[in-house]
Structures are given as C-alpha cells and as structure tokens.
Amino acid sequence: MIKIAVMGYGTIGSGVVEVLATNKDSIAKRAGDEIEVKYVLDLRDFPGDPIEDKVVHDYQTIVNDPEVSVVVETMGGVEPAYTFVKAMLEAGKHVTTSNKALVADKGAELIALAKAKNVNFLFEASVGGGIPIIRPLNSCLTADEIEEITGILNGTTNYMMTKMSNEGLEFEDVLKDAQEKGYAEKDPSADIEGYDACRKIAILTSLVCGQQVDFNDIHTEGITKISATDIKYAKQMGRVIKLLASSKKTENGYSAMVAPFLLSPEHPLYNVNDVFNAIFVHGNVLGDAMFYGSGAGKLPTASAVVADIVDIAKHLNRNILIEWSSKKLELVDYKKAENVFFVRTTADKAKIESIFGNVEFVEVEGITGEIGFVTTSMKEETFATKAAELGNVLSVIRVGK
Template sequence: MADIAVLGHGVVGSGVLEVLLTHTQSITRRAKEEIRVKHILDLREFPELPYAGSFTKDFKVILEDPEVTIVVECMGGLEPAYTFVRKCLENGKSVVTSNKELVAAKGAELLALAQKNNLNFLFEASVGGGIPIIRPISQCLAANEVGEIAGILNGTTNFILTKMIREHMGFEEALKLAQELGYAERDPSADVEGADACRKICILASLAFGTHVYPEEVHTEGITKITLEDVAYADAWGGVIKLIGQVSMLENGHIAIMVAPMLISRESQLANVDDVFNGIVVRGDATGDVMFYGKGAGKLPTASAVVADVIDCVKHMKARKYLFWEEARPDYIEPFESIKGDFFLRIQGDCSSDETFAKAAEALPGAARIVRREEAKGEAGVTVENISEAGIRERLLRLEESGVRVLDRIRISDF
C-alpha cells in the first residue's frame, strides 16, 4: 500500500481523485501496489463527497505523517505551494506537481533537493496538460541531441486565434467567447500576454538543454495586438498566426528563446493545431522533427498526467527516477536584440500602397511584398528575411522618418 496526499481540491486536484477512484484496478496493476489517498489539503469542506473524511486544513498533518510517501501538489501559484513542496522534499516525501509556475521558477532548486534526499520530483502535467512531453524528452529522445523546440503551448490563445482565422472574429469578441465557454479566466492576462506559454517553454528548455531558464529572462509577447488585417495578410502569405514558444541551441553555447505570435506556413505541422489543442515539435539530430499533439489543459487530461507521475513515483520508490537540470548561469541566454529571423510588417503611408512599399524597399533591402484582398489605402504587407531584432528596429526608424507608420511587426517561424 502506497499512501499519498493531495494538496488542493480544485479543478486538477479533484480530477486526480476522480481518476484514482474510477481506475483503481488498472492503476494498481500498473503500479504493482495499491495507491491510497490518505489526506487531502483544502480550506473548504466537501461533506457530499465519498472521501469527505480524508480532508484536512492543516498541512502539518500531512508533513508529519510517516505513512505518506508521495505528495501531489495541485494548488497552483508560487506560495504556499513552494514552501509546502520544499518541506515535503526535506522530510522524505517525493512530490508530483502540475504547477508550471512553481517548476519554471524553482525547478532547479527543487530537483537538487530531491536528488540530495534520494526522492522524486516529477511534473509531467506542468507542460501540455495530458500531452506526454517531459517523459519523452528525458527518456525516449535521450539518444538525440535536441537542437530546437517550438510549440503552441496555450489553449486559450490558440482558441482565440482559431476564431479570428476561421470565423473572422475580432480579438475582443473571440476572447469573450473563450471566457463564456470556460477556456479563459475572468482575468485572462497570463494567457493572452504570453506568461503561461513562457513558463512552459522555460521548463522544456531547462529539461532539454540542462540549465535552468527563468521566465523573467525570456522575451515574451502576447496576442492582444493581433488584428484581422494581420490574419488576412498571413492567409495571403500562405499561412496562419499562432502564439509560439520557441527555443534553440546556438553554436556559441547560448540559447535563443522567446514567446511571440508568429506566421506559420500552412505546410507546418503546427499550422493545423487549432482550437484549445496544443502542439509541440521537438527537433532532434537523429529523429528529425517529432510532434506531440493533444489537449493542453482540462481537468481529466491534466489529472491523467499527474496520476501517471504518481504511478512512476510508486514504481521508483527505492530507485530515484533521474530528472535534473543545473541552476541558471550568466550569459546563457542570447540577447534578444541579436537574434536573427524573418519578419512580417504591416505598414501604412499617406500615399498609395505601391508608394508605401517602395519606401519600405528602400529602407529594408530585400523586402518582399504581400498583397491581400481589400487592402486599405496606403497599406502594404512586407516580409524581410534574416535580420536581427536590433537591425530591424534601426531600419524601421528610418522607414518612419519617411512618413510610413509600422502598424504591426510579427516574426515568421521556420517550423
């Protein structure tokens, strides 16, 4: 018998209980041991539930129970989750978490503490919800040198962009619909401003390349400035706009990492990842591109990944499952201003569209034009290749000096 405790009985925590109770026999068979939830930490009471007697409001009850060997953290946020998880690891209890904010901010420290105490700290559900991604990168693709990872890592923003692309909804209208359907929170800023996707790409980068990446070090843009005009130009170009978290290892040993809306070619595997689904591409030297696809959030998909980690913990109780990365180091992340890439620009001048483009071609050598239907007077779509962030900023200043306004600037992905 393996006794566990669950911290938090919200969406994910209640889902973990549901999966454990409805799949008891198959879980016992896979874990080769019965798993019993002995304690559930929550400030609320749930007298109607069959396991109502397992609730406690006192974390010390769990911490000081020697029979509890695994703690499942489903509280979310940094505090008190971080304090509780650290104390569990210090007191001989392995931890499973779905908390992306915790792993992104404290992953290196907690992994080191788990290693020191010969315990497990597992977090499959922190990225991609029910999509297996942590385990494949750490085990199945271990023979590869991973060079790049790119993905649609947030279902809320992907749903909004899908509505803008397919049904020509404006951003605000699509966001309101997402909130009505329960895909977006009342305060959607963590999703639409890119913070959620940033935490997830930080975790993937830390795991793939072995050094912790902090979210505050990553250039992050959201989708709040994307317009239907941008969507139309992307279509004319031959693609769609997606919010992408992307990281790549450079020849100098630095990593280039960012979260930003990007134009994706229709030929890309990521172009057809729609609605609330997530898609992650891992580029390995031996395998090439490997695609992971599925629902990136939700009660039962996320709970499924959490329970899989619990089973892993039970099976590796006496033999620690190796998962580790080093603490962050200076000069590891390539300065954003020096990262080169291709760009799409939507510009407008107080002249004809042809004249607007002519001014852009003069300021941006090698610029190519995109023409969309119902193009506004003086408006032009332009693409520019292989230029750094600093370089394009400098040239756009020259363009604006000539009387041409830059309405939007979006990177073009090579995935």
C-alpha cells in the same frame, strides 16, 4: 498500498482523485500496488463529496504522517505551494506537481532536494497538460542533442487564434467568448500576454540544457495586438498565426522567445487548433518530432499527474535522474536572434524597398491605404532599426518556417 495526499482540490486535484477511481485496477497493475488517497488538503470543506472525510486544512498533518509516501500538488502559484512541497520532500515524501509557476521558479532547487532525500520530484503535468513531454525529453530522447523546441503551449490563446482565423473576429470578441466558455480567466493576462507559455518554455529549455533558465530573461510577446486585419493578410499568404514558445540551440548558446508567428501549411504546428497543444522537437539525430494532445483540462492534466504517481510507485526507493542544475543559463540576447518579419505599414513601396531591400509584398483585396510585406531573414535589432526608420508601422508578426 501506497497512500497519497492531494494538496489543492480544484479542477486538477479533483481530476486526479477521479482518474485514480476511474482506472483503479489498471493503475494498480502498472504501479505494482494500489494507490489510496488518504488526505485532501484544501482551505475549503467539501460536504457530500466522496473525499469529505479526507479533507485536512493543515499541511503539517501530511508532513507528519509517515504512511503518506506520495504528495500531489495541484494548488498553483509559487506560494504557499513552494513551502508545502519543500516540507514534503524534506520529510522524505515524493512529490508530483502540475504547477508550472512553481517548477519554472523553483525547479532546480526542488529537483536537487528530491535527489538529496532519495525521493522524486516529478512535473509532467506542468507543461502540455496531458501530452507526455517531460518524460519523453528526460527518458526517451536521450540519444539526441535537442537543437530546437517550439511549442503551442497555451490552449486559451490557441483557441482564440483559431477562432479569430476561422470566423474573422477581432481580439476583444474572441477573448469575451473564451471567458464565457471558461477557457480564459477574468484576468486573462497570464494567457494572452504569453506569461504562461513563457514559464513552460523555460521549463522545457531547462530540461534540455540541464541548467536553470530564468523565465524573466525570455523575450515574451502576447497575442493582444493581433487584429482581424492581420488574419486577413495571413490568409492571403496561406498561413495561420500561432502563439509559439520556442528555444533554439545556436552557435552562441540557447535563445528563447514567446511571440505570435505566421506558419505555413508545411509546418508541423500549422494544424494544431482550438485548445490543443503541441510541442515540436528537433534532435540532431532524430530529426523532427512532434507531440500533440490536450494541453489543459481536468482529466487530461490529471492523467499526466497520475502517470507521475505510477512512475513514483515504480521508483519508491530510487531517484529518477533529472538533469537540471541550479547553475543559471545565460540566454543569447533575443536582439541577436535572426527572424523573418511580416510588416503592415502605410509607407509606400519605394520607401519600404529603399530601407528593407528585397521584400515580398502582400496585398489583400478590399484593404486600402496600407500594404504588407515580408522581409528577408535578419537580426531582431537590425529589424527594429529599419522599422523605426520606416515609420508608420501598423503591425509586425514574425514568420515561421
């Protein structure tokens, strides 16, 4: 019998308890032992809930119980999760977390601490919800140098972009709808400003390069400036707009960015709609691969947490090697990155061509007084200079492959 504690009985924490009950037998078979929830740590009580008698309010109860060997952290946020998780690892307990804020900020330190204590700190659910991506990067794609990871890593914004695209709605209207459906929070900034996706691509990049990526260094643009008019131009080009979080290994080092991109139907992420997430990976020998699935939601995310528990059960006395040192990775300045840009402007064709040279114009029936164009590939800083020279820019969206 492996006894575990769940810290945080919100959506994901209660999902973990539910998944452990639903698939009890098959999980026990794969883990090699039964998994039993001994404690649920929460500020609240849950009268009438099956875990009612397991609720504790002081994390020290768990720290001090030698029977508990695995702790699940599903509270979210850096503190007090960090203090609690650190104490659990120091007490020789394995930890799995779904908390991307914690992993992005303290990943290297907690991985090193787990290694020193010969336990495991796993975080499959912190990126891509139920999609296996952390374990595949860490233990499947081990023959490759990963040269690119590009993901649709935020279900809320993908739902919104899909709805804007399908129904021609404006940003504010789909945001309201997403909030009503419970996909977006009252304060939606973590999603719509790209902060959530930014933390996730920081985690993936850290895993790929084996060093600590500071998410503050990643240039991040959200979807708040995308309008129904932009969508019309996208349709005219046969493309869709997706919020992508991307990191690439270049000659000069790793570059990373979060921003909306126009994707063509040939792009593997073109068809990833609604709340689904997907992660595209390019390896130097593997070539292109993609992992797709439910990027959020109670049970899919809990599925990933429970898979971590099973992995821990199979490695109770062994640290699973995760290459992610505390040495900081200096990202290439995003201004040096090359991109293709779609621009909407009220400037005239002659001026556009005099500044940008050879461009591809895009005109949409019924839209007057402005024009769209697609640039050739150029450095971000070059584009910024040219765009400032052009003036009268209504919107700018990068163009993906």
